[in-house]
Amino acid sequence: MKIYDTEGFPNPARVRIALAEKGALDRVAFIPVDVMGGEHRTEAFRQKNPDAVVPCLELDDGSHISQCTAITEYIDGTFDGPSLMGSGPKERARIAMMNLRAESGLLNAVGDYFHHATPGLGPDLETDQCPEWGTRRKAVAAQTMSYLDDVLAQNDYLAGDAFSVADITAFAGLAFADFAKVEIPAGLENLQAWRAKVAARPSVAG
Template identity: 65%
Template sequence: MTIYEVENFPNPVRVRLALAEKNALDRVKFVPVDVMAGEHRSDSFRAINPDATVPCAELPDGSVIGRCTPITEYIDGAFEGTSLIGDTPLQRATTHMMNLRAEEGLLDAVGAYFHHATPGLGPDLETDQVPAWGLRQKARAQSTMRYFDGVLAKQPFVAGAVYSMADITLLAGLDFADLAGIEIDTDLTHLHAWREKVRARYQEN
């Protein structure tokens, strides 16, 4: 499998963390895409992924999977190890629900703030900015952080008792918030503690 990515960008990080959970990082080829130079918008890259986004995964048979959640679904089934999605219908449904809340309410909201209300990736890439929209999404991201603090006050991980794809998405969202200059309020003690616990998980690996 080949992963087209920009290393350390939030969504490619999600895929790398999923692969790390499956001890499969060394079984994948990573191909860098020069987003700053607009390579993702080129005809040659659009021929691989019409969405013009990273990451995307190209399989040995030539099939291409775009977007983090479908890629993670594939990784979860293709490699051995504890499921990141869940083993029962309820676990899978809960994981997807919480993953969407983390993705839409935090990671995507931070992205909107970053691209619309800050210089973002620079004037060549940040066209048609709407600063008011970005600021509204910053508030949404902060509200979502508070929501997840409440969730993590009651359970060890985002979707329940076990680590999942939803935790990966929340972690990536918080790291993106750091980059964008959105602070995590100090009173969100459960969220801070969870983040340190999850970071240690990858430092150990």
């Protein structure tokens, strides 16, 4: 298995944390992609992933899987260890719901702000900006942080008692928010405590 990614970027970080949770970081080969140089937009890379983003998983048979949740689904079913996607219809559905909320409302919202309302990755890559959209999405990110704080007032983790892919996505979203200078609203003590707890996990801290 190969994973094409750019170390330190938020979506690749999600997959790396998932692999670490399953004790499988040494079971894959990481192939660096020069995003800043535009390698992800080349025809050669688009043949692997037409979305033209990282990460992208290449299986031993030469096929490819993109989109972080799909890659994590494959990782979760392939390697031993506690499931990140849940077991049973209700648990899996709740985790999927919270993962989508964390992805759309936080991680992607911060990304939209970064790519549209700031210089982002620079003029060579940010060629179709809409600043008004980016500013709106920054507000959505703040609203989502407040929502997640409310969820965490009742739960140890975003989808219940167990750490899951939803927590990975939200944690990466907050890291991206730091980078993009999107502040966590004041008073979200549950979110801050959860963040510190996740940061101390070996898959993140190590």
